[in-house]
Amino acid sequence: MIQYKALEMHSHTLHSDGNFTPEELCRAAKQLQLDGIALTDHNTLSAHAYLISHPEASRIPVVTGIEWTTFFGHMLVLGAESSIDWRDAMPDTLDHYLKEIRAVNGVTGIAHPFEIGSPLCTGCHWDFAVHDWNLIDYIEVWSKAAPTTQFDNIQAFDMWTRLLNQGYKIAATAGRDWHWEGPTRLHSAATYIGVENGEVSTRSICDAIRAGRTYVTAGPVIDFQISSGQQTYAIGDSLHSGSCRGRIIVDPTVRQEIWGDFGIKVREVRIVANGDVVLSMPAEGTQESDFDLKLRPGWVRAELYGDALGETEKRIGFTSPIYVE
Amino acid sequence: MKKILNxxxxxxxxxxxxxxxxxxxxxxDYERLFIRYRYFPKKVEDMDQAKREILQALEKYVPEESRAAYSGWRDYAPLVNLVTLSLDYEKEYLGCAHRHAPEQKHIISAAGSSPGFVPHPAAAGNWKIVLNVHAIIGNPVTCQVEVIGLEKGEAPDDSI
Known part of the structure; x- marks a missing residue:
C-alpha cells in the first residue's frame, strides 16, 4: 500500500557549505515534522559516510544524495550505487553522465534551474543541453524557503509543464536548498512522496520518484485519484483516455503547526490537463470533491491556489501528473 | 613529515x-595527508566592474517583470572568486571541500578525514588534486597548494 511521506529533498551540511552538522540537520528536520530528508551536499558523500559510522546521528531516515555542483548546472543525484565523476560533464555531454547514473540505479533531478547564475553563482542556472529528457527523473520545481514568492520557481514550473506537454514523464519536487537555520523560522514547502507501506529509505524514495509518485505543497496535503471502469489511478499512474471520474481531497490539518503561521489558505482547486485548466473548484478548509473528466492523451494534475505569505492567488500546491495514454 | 607537493x-x-x-x-604510506590551499584575492575589489557584472547578470537571469525587486546591485556585492578542491586516490573519488573560505586546511586519513572527504588511508600510490575553478572575475588569482605527508605522532605545522 502506498503512503505519502513528507520530505525535504535538498539539504546541506558542513561537509560542503552548510552550517549544520549532520546531527543538527536531522534534528532540524525532525522539528519540522518531516518523515525524511535527502542529504545532498555539494560534490561529496562524506556526510553519508559519517552517518554510516555514526548511525545514532540520524534521527530520521536520510536519503543518500549528492548535488552535482558543476559549472553548467546543479543536479541532484539520489541513490547512485557508485560515484560518477561530476567534473567531466560539459554543456553538451550531460546525457552520457545521466546514462551512467541510471546504470548505477541513481535518479537525477535538476536543481533550481532558473536561479541567478554566473558570475553571481556559477552553475546555479541550468545551462546544460539535455538531448534526451527521458533521462531526467525529476525537476526541483520549487526552490528555497518561501517558494511561493520566488520568480524563478514560476519559470521552473513552466519549464516542467512544457516538458510534460512534449510527452516526458518527469516528477516534481520542492527543495529548500537548506544550508542553515537562522533565528527567524522561514516558510518551507514539503515534497510528499508515495512509498510502499510508508517506508522511507533511499531505495523506496528513488523507486517512488521513478514512478512519479510526488506532490509539492506549501501546506495542505493532497490526495488526487482518477477512476475509470473498475480501476483507480493515482499520481504517477497511466490510464486510457476518455470519460472518467476524478476525486481530490485537500486536508489542511496535517503538519499545520509547521506552516500555519505563514498565512496559507487554499481558495481554489484546479484540475489541469495538458497545460489547460479543465476544472476549477472553490475550496475552503478540508475539501473533498468528486467530478467528471473527459481526458485526452497527455497528462492531468491537480493544483491548489490561494493565500500565502500575505499574497493572494498564489500557487500553493501541485501534484505530479497522472498520465493519459 | 615530508612535503609532497608545493x-x-x-x-x-x-x-x-x-x-x-x-x-x-x-x-x-603515511599516517595522514595534510592539504592546505589558499587563493587570493577572494573579493573583486573593482566596484565598477562588480556593478557592471552584477547588473548584466540580473538583466540576463531575472525576467523584466520581476527585475524591480532585484535592482539593488549592492545586495550582490562583493563579487567573489571561487576555487574549490576535490581529491582522488587512484581512480577513487574521495570528495570535495565545496566551501567559500579562500584558505582551507584538510586532513585525509583512514581514521577520519576533514568534512567533505571520506576517510581514506594516506596510502602509497597515485593521487590527484583537482582545483575546480568556478569563477575568476577580473584580476588574476594566485592559488597555492601544499601537500604534506605526516608520520604517526606528527602534527601539521601551521607555519607551513
Whole structure:
C-alpha cells in the first residue's frame, strides 16, 4: 500500500557549505515534522559516510544524495550505487553522465534551474543541453524557503509543464536548498512522496520518484485519484483516455503547526490537463470533491491556489501528473 | 613529515569553469595527508566592474517583470572568486571541500578525514588534486597548494 511521506529533498551540511552538522540537520528536520530528508551536499558523500559510522546521528531516515555542483548546472543525484565523476560533464555531454547514473540505479533531478547564475553563482542556472529528457527523473520545481514568492520557481514550473506537454514523464519536487537555520523560522514547502507501506529509505524514495509518485505543497496535503471502469489511478499512474471520474481531497490539518503561521489558505482547486485548466473548484478548509473528466492523451494534475505569505492567488500546491495514454 | 607537493598557480578569468588537475605520488604510506590551499584575492575589489557584472547578470537571469525587486546591485556585492578542491586516490573519488573560505586546511586519513572527504588511508600510490575553478572575475588569482605527508605522532605545522 502506498503512503505519502513528507520530505525535504535538498539539504546541506558542513561537509560542503552548510552550517549544520549532520546531527543538527536531522534534528532540524525532525522539528519540522518531516518523515525524511535527502542529504545532498555539494560534490561529496562524506556526510553519508559519517552517518554510516555514526548511525545514532540520524534521527530520521536520510536519503543518500549528492548535488552535482558543476559549472553548467546543479543536479541532484539520489541513490547512485557508485560515484560518477561530476567534473567531466560539459554543456553538451550531460546525457552520457545521466546514462551512467541510471546504470548505477541513481535518479537525477535538476536543481533550481532558473536561479541567478554566473558570475553571481556559477552553475546555479541550468545551462546544460539535455538531448534526451527521458533521462531526467525529476525537476526541483520549487526552490528555497518561501517558494511561493520566488520568480524563478514560476519559470521552473513552466519549464516542467512544457516538458510534460512534449510527452516526458518527469516528477516534481520542492527543495529548500537548506544550508542553515537562522533565528527567524522561514516558510518551507514539503515534497510528499508515495512509498510502499510508508517506508522511507533511499531505495523506496528513488523507486517512488521513478514512478512519479510526488506532490509539492506549501501546506495542505493532497490526495488526487482518477477512476475509470473498475480501476483507480493515482499520481504517477497511466490510464486510457476518455470519460472518467476524478476525486481530490485537500486536508489542511496535517503538519499545520509547521506552516500555519505563514498565512496559507487554499481558495481554489484546479484540475489541469495538458497545460489547460479543465476544472476549477472553490475550496475552503478540508475539501473533498468528486467530478467528471473527459481526458485526452497527455497528462492531468491537480493544483491548489490561494493565500500565502500575505499574497493572494498564489500557487500553493501541485501534484505530479497522472498520465493519459 | 615530508612535503609532497608545493605548487603556485595563477588563475585567470579564462580559467573559469575549468578543472585544473595536480597529480602527485606517495612512495610510501603515511599516517595522514595534510592539504592546505589558499587563493587570493577572494573579493573583486573593482566596484565598477562588480556593478557592471552584477547588473548584466540580473538583466540576463531575472525576467523584466520581476527585475524591480532585484535592482539593488549592492545586495550582490562583493563579487567573489571561487576555487574549490576535490581529491582522488587512484581512480577513487574521495570528495570535495565545496566551501567559500579562500584558505582551507584538510586532513585525509583512514581514521577520519576533514568534512567533505571520506576517510581514506594516506596510502602509497597515485593521487590527484583537482582545483575546480568556478569563477575568476577580473584580476588574476594566485592559488597555492601544499601537500604534506605526516608520520604517526606528527602534527601539521601551521607555519607551513
Amino acid at each position: 605548487q603556485t598557480l595563477v588563475l585567470k578569468p579564462e580559467n573559469s569553469k575549468t578543472n585544473v588537475p595536480l597529480s602527485f605520488s606517495l612512495e610510501k
